Amino acid sequence: MNFPAHATSPDAARTLADPDTPFAVVDVHRVRRNIERLSTRADRLGVDLRPHVKTAKSLDVAALLHPGAPCPVTVSTLAEAEAFADGGYTDITYAVGIDPHKLPRVLALLRRGVTLRTLLDSAEQAEFVAEASRRAGLSVPAQIEIDCDGHRGGLRPDAPELVEAGRILHAANCLDGVLTHAGESYFAYTAEDLRLAAKNERDTAVAAADRLREAGLPVTTVSVGSTPTAHAAEDLTGVTELRAGNYVFFDLVMAGIGVCRIEDLALSVVVTVIGHRPEYGWIVTDGGWMAMSRDRGTSVQAQDQGYGLVTDLHGNPIPELVMTAASQEHGTLATRDGARLPDLPIGTRLRILPNHACATAAQHHGYHVVDSTRTTNTAPGIQDFWRRVTGW
Amino acid sequence: MNFPAHATSPDAARTLADPDTPFAVVDVHRVRRNIERLSTRADRLGVDLRPHVKTAKSLDVAALLHPGAPCPVTVSTLAEAEAFADGGYTDITYAVGIDPHKLPRVLALLRRGVTLRTLLDSAEQAEFVAEASRRAGLSVPAQIEIDCDGHRGGLRPDAPELVEAGRILHAANCLDGVLTHAGESYFAYTAEDLRLAAKNERDTAVAAADRLREAGLPVTTVSVGSTPTAHAAEDLTGVTELRAGNYVFFDLVMAGIGVCRIEDLALSVVVTVIGHRPEYGWIVTDGGWMAMSRDRGTSVQAQDQGYGLVTDLHGNPIPELVMTAASQEHGTLATRDGARLPDLPIGTRLRILPNHACATAAQHHGYHVVDSTRTTNTAPGIQDFWRRVTGW
Numbered sequence: 001m002n003f004p005a006h007a008t009s010p011d012a013a014r015t016l017a018d019p020d021t022p023f024a025v026v027d028v029h030r031v032r033r034n035i036e037r038l039s040t041r042a043d044r045l046g047v048d049l050r051p052h053v054k055t056a057k058s059l060d061v062a063a064l065l066h067p068g069a070p071c072p073v074t075v076s077t078l079a080e081a082e083a084f085a086d087g088g089y090t091d092i093t094y095a096v097g098i099d100p101h102k103l104p105r106v107l108a109l110l111r112r113g114v115t116l117r118t119l120l121d122s123a124e125q126a127e128f129v130a131e132a133s134r135r136a137g138l139s140v141p142a143q144i145e146i147d148c149d150g151h152r153g154g155l156r157p158d159a160p161e162l163v164e165a166g167r168i169l170h171a172a173n174c175l176d177g178v179l180t181h182a183g184e185s186y187f188a189y190t191a192e193d194l195r196l197a198a199k200n201e202r203d204t205a206v207a208a209a210d211r212l213r214e215a216g217l218p219v220t221t222v223s224v225g226s227t228p229t230a231h232a233a234e235d236l237t238g239v240t241e242l243r244a245g246n247y248v249f250f251d252l253v254m255a256g257i258g259v260c261r262i263e264d265l266a267l268s269v270v271v272t273v274i275g276h277r278p279e280y281g282w283i284v285t286d287g288g289w290m291a292m293s294r295d296r297g298t299s300v301q302a303q304d305q306g307y308g309l310v311t312d313l314h315g316n317p318i319p320e321l322v323m324t325a326a327s328q329e330h331g332t333l334a335t336r337d338g339a340r341l342p343d344l345p346i347g348t349r350l351r352i353l354p355n356h357a358c359a360t361a362a363q364h365h366g367y368h369v370v371d372s373t374r375t376t377n378t379a380p381g382i383q384d385f386w387r388r389v390t391g392w
Numbered sequence: 393m394n395f396p397a398h399a400t401s402p403d404a405a406r407t408l409a410d411p412d413t414p415f416a417v418v419d420v421h422r423v424r425r426n427i428e429r430l431s432t433r434a435d436r437l438g439v440d441l442r443p444h445v446k447t448a449k450s451l452d453v454a455a456l457l458h459p460g461a462p463c464p465v466t467v468s469t470l471a472e473a474e475a476f477a478d479g480g481y482t483d484i485t486y487a488v489g490i491d492p493h494k495l496p497r498v499l500a501l502l503r504r505g506v507t508l509r510t511l512l513d514s515a516e517q518a519e520f521v522a523e524a525s526r527r528a529g530l531s532v533p534a535q536i537e538i539d540c541d542g543h544r545g546g547l548r549p550d551a552p553e554l555v556e557a558g559r560i561l562h563a564a565n566c567l568d569g570v571l572t573h574a575g576e577s578y579f580a581y582t583a584e585d586l587r588l589a590a591k592n593e594r595d596t597a598v599a600a601a602d603r604l605r606e607a608g609l610p611v612t613t614v615s616v617g618s619t620p621t622a623h624a625a626e627d628l629t630g631v632t633e634l635r636a637g638n639y640v641f642f643d644l645v646m647a648g649i650g651v652c653r654i655e656d657l658a659l660s661v662v663v664t665v666i667g668h669r670p671e672y673g674w675i676v677t678d679g680g681w682m683a684m685s686r687d688r689g690t691s692v693q694a695q696d697q698g699y700g701l702v703t704d705l706h707g708n709p710i711p712e713l714v715m716t717a718a719s720q721e722h723g724t725l726a727t728r729d730g731a732r733l734p735d736l737p738i739g740t741r742l743r744i745l746p747n748h749a750c751a752t753a754a755q756h757h758g759y760h761v762v763d764s765t766r767t768t769n770t771a772p773g774i775q776d777f778w779r780r781v782t783g784w
Contacts, residue, residue, distance in 0.1 A: 020470070020491075020493060020494055020497070020784060021491065021493070021784070022784060023784070054720060054721075076682075076720055076721045077682075077721065078412070096666070096678060096721045096722065097666035097667045097676065097678070097722075098666070099412075099413065099664040099666050099678050099738075099739065100738065100739050101412060101413070101664060101739060102412055105412070121667050122667060122668065122738060124737070124738045125666075125667075125738055128738070128739075147669075150672065151719075152669075152674075152676055152717070152719060152722050152724060153666070153667045153669070153676050153722065183719065272491040272493065274488070274489035274490070274491050274517075274545070275489045275513050275514060275517075275545045276514065277539075277544075277545070280542065282544075284489065284544055284545050286488060286489070286491050289687075289751065290468075290469075290754060291784075293685070293686055294685055294686035294687045294688070294748075294751055295681075295686045296686070325544070327543075327544060327575065328446060328468055328750055328751075329446075329468045329469065329488045330488065330489075330544050330545065332544060345516070346491075346492065346514060346516045346517055346520070347491065347492050347493065347520075356686075358720055359681065359686055359720075362682060362755070363754070365782070365783055390757065391757055392412060392413070392414060392415070392683075
């Protein structure tokens with residue numbers, strides 16, 4: 001167990017009633033169940049899983065992803081890559097288009113024996129990677145980002161630059177494959193939309209790989225994934241690996257598009273009631289956007305969940321109670337549809353389920369860990385404290 | 393100088409071209425100018441200034457607030473209170489309604505000789521504070537929060553509970569005064585609205601103080617403030633101190649309501665161009681919401697500034713270029729009104745001016761410091777690195 005600085009003795013019996021609020025909590029039972037679910041799917045689809053660790057950014061959460069030796073992972077920053085390399089992970093994809101200025105840190109990881117795979121979507125970047133490889137006398141593995149749905153970066157499979165970038169990389173022995181991310185699947189509304197997004201993601205990646213192969217270029221990795229499409233894909237023929245990150249925790253956005261149930265949400269924030277405004281129908285807490293983030297992902301969904309849904313300290317939802325507003329260190333709770341405000345005296349602790357786990361987790365140094373299968377009459381016991389990797 | 397872990401030797405000449413992006417930058421010249429402006433106003437209005445350190449959360453920024461001995465400050469967390477106490481600050485107002493669970497940390501600060509003033513808005517909390525004071529054999533100074541505009545917490549000046557809470561506090565020698573915050577002034581649209589918000593904030597605080605005094609209760613502190621009202625107030629008769637926090641940095645929300653100019657914004661985030669999508673009119677950078685926060689405060693203003701305005705590395709605005717979308721580690725830039733996309737090759741560094749300085753600053757461990765009065769042909773030199781206080 002490693003408790004944060006403010007903690008009292010690790011030997012003291014500690015529960016969710018103990019640390020000062022607000023703080024982030026992870027239910028390890030739900031994390032295990034979420035991991036098992038996608039792992040089973042990937043096995044059935046016949047692809048390797050390369051979890052994205054950008055959501056939890058925690059070596060402790062990552063340890064639940066694999067029984068023994070570290071698995072392949074995806075990262076969103078070089079700080080994550082370095083921390084996971086320190087933790088024994090040797091197969092890491094850095095899934096953000098490479099900034100040439102960061103190549104020295106990439107090379108340092110390669111020299112440590114870590115297969116650090118980079119991403120790019122232009123001939124210009126391919127030249128930087130090829131040149132850095134030649135100068136260093138080693139090959140920086142690079143994947144070409146493919147745009148499957150106009151989400152942000154990537155080349156379309158029919159872009160002339162795809163083959164051009166592939167040739168530049170191959171000449172320096174850097175070409176590893178292609179990677180795509182169906183980011184627009186976060187805005188899917190039906191199971192059919194999700195299924196189609198997954199099919200499109202797979203088809204686009206495979207088309208790009210085929211195009212490179214037709215040009216005589218070797219493609220080893222064909223990587224696809226997002227939490228929604230990973231749970232909706234039915235056929236991943238031609239794909240070598242599946243990526244997903246959010247699924248370890250899930251959140252209200254994922255529940256809103258039907259990828260998980262509310263009872264699968266593994267991350268929450270414990271807050272305390274610090275005031276009442278009966279004239280407005282508000283309960284005021286000490287958990288504002290600093291604890292929850294400013295993410296309002298569900299605002300574009302059929303059911304807007306405000307800044308989050310409210311549960312009691314055991315994780316049981318309090319019907320109709322929603323966090324409706326946030327300032328830096330204040331949260332406002334109110335009921336939907338004029339439902340009666342529950343009686344929650346000053347000092348009552350509650351848990352808030354977030355819109356977007358990646359954003360909420362980022363507001364905290366780490367997670368107090370509980371296990372919802374260990375039921376108690378008193379507040380849930382804290383099993384551990386898991387630190388997050390921060391910065392870039 | 394104290395440079396972060398990733399930094400190369402502090403002796404090496406370092407500029408904004410050096411650290412890996414994204415990272416936060418503060419222009420110390422603008423900070424000084426912003427501080428001087430409000431300081432002059434407070435002097436003219438005849439009130440003490442008690443700056444809120446929740447925006448910068450930095451002892452280095454706070455040091456610019458006062459020439460010699462530490463000044464009175466306002467904090468939003470006990471972590472800030474403790475860090476500022478460690479830094480020699482002895483007069484601190486913790487301006488979030490007190491959670492009784494946190495009173496042991498408040499008492500510990502009082503025992504260190506720090507005048508830690510608490511805030512509350514109910515008789516229930518007053519009882520907790522009075523009881524904790526009696527048990528500890530010392531008085532926890534407490535202010536009663538007054539609601540001047542329905543923003544979140546506080547009692548109306550005519551609420552019966554105001555005098556009740558005052559009596560409970562006074563009986564334990566805890567009553568320090570009243571405090572209000574015109575939080576709704578962030579949504580003001582004209583200079584006249586701001587002036588009225590400032591007048592209302594002052595009038596409400598003074599009315600509450602008068603009501604307590606009429607009930608025979610001593611009121612020492614009458615505290616008002618927010619960055620918009622602090623810059624609009626014309627008469628603060630009866631007020632003893634003025635609070636404001638955001639003004640040290642300012643941001644696009646403040647510029648949008650006319651409290652500052654774009655050229656007063658002291659905080660920005662340096663990002664790097666990592667891709668181009670000419671078919672969509674996008675430039676892709678490595679600065680997403682992890683670096684900028686999810687705050688979209690200008691979305692409700694006359695001019696929506698997306699996730700931020702773009703400048704070159706020297707801080708010169710690039711006309712019509714706006715950060716229009718953000719994912720975790722990707723930012724999308726586009727031009728307004730179909731303006732021509734500037735030619736910004738892969739690797740170009742830019743600075744993004746944020747919607748909300750408090751939220752953007754919170755995404756970073758600290759600030760690289762530049763001084764815009766030291767002009768250079770190359771990238772601006774980094775003078776120092778200032779760490780932030782984090783957590784609760």
